[in-house]
Amino acid sequence: MNFDRIRERSISIAQGIGYQVNFNLPTSDFKIQKGGGEVVARILCLDVCLSVSYGFDRSLAKRWIESEGLEGYLTDKERMLVDGLAKDFLIDFHVQADALFLLLWYVGVIKDMKLVDPLVSNLVSYVPDMRVMEGSANFRRGVEFKSPESLYQMADLAYLLHWSVVNARIHGVKIPAKINPISLIERRRAMEWLLSNSDWDNVSLDT
Numbered sequence: 463m464n465f466d467r468i469r470e471r472s473i474s475i476a477q478g479i480g481y482q483v484n485f486n487l488p489t490s491d492f493k494i495q496k497g498g499g500e501v502v503a504r505i506l507c508l509d510v511c512l513s514v515s516y517g518f519d520r521s522l523a524k525r526w527i528e529s530e531g532l533e534g535y536l537t538d539k540e541r542m543l544v545d546g547l548a549k550d551f552l553i554d555f556h557v558q559a560d561a562l563f564l565l566l567w568y569v570g571v572i573k574d575m576k577l578v579d580p581l582v583s584n585l586v587s588y589v590p591d592m593r594v595m596e597g598s599a600n601f602r603r604g605v606e607f608k609s610p611e612s613l614y615q616m617a618d619l620a621y622l623l624h625w626s627v628v629n630a631r632i633h634g635v636k637i638p639a640k641i642n643p644i645s646l647i648e649r650r651r652a653m654e655w656l657l658s659n660s661d662w663d664n665v666s667l668d669t
Contacts, residue, residue: 515555570606
């Protein structure tokens with residue numbers, strides 16, 4: 463894998479959409495650290511927690527989590543949410559729709575996506591319907607992971623754009639309104655989780 467070539471393409475894309483680029487940012491020797499089963503479980507956990515954060519019945523959510531064997535994949539914060547103890551940080555879950563969007567792209571359920579694409583309005587249609595206790599078997603059969611190079615390219619571009627957003631905030635510089643900074647950060651979080659040994663709540667997003 464030619465990581466210098468990946469960086470060259472990231473720079474070209476970033477400049478093409480009007481973002482300032484720091485040519486001194488280090489390149490990364492990316493390596494996917496999360497297995498397929500763990501990735502699918504994370505998608506399902508995000509789905510159920512997003513649903514609960516927007517008012518989905520907690521008792522039904524718990525029943526669905528148990529039926530899917532997901533109890534061990536929830537983070538501490540997600541367990542608090544499902545138990546009704548996370549009301550003070552519901553917004554933390556709302557923004558993770560962008561992380562779910564990215565992961566659905568990675569597993570091939572969303573076929574095509576650019577990093578700066580807006581969040582799809584029908585995200586719920588890509589995941590099992592918990593309202594009728596739909597299982598995840600059909601969803602799992604439809605999984606077809608993107609190539610490592612595709613993920614590495616997306617992650618490298620996210621790193622460059624995140625630096626640009628932080629730098630603009632520090633210096634009071636306007637950035638192109640191509641993507642909401644929060645959306646960018648959440649999509650990068652999902653990729654950095656895939657590429658690290660960190661758990662979901664402790665992913666490093668250094669720039």
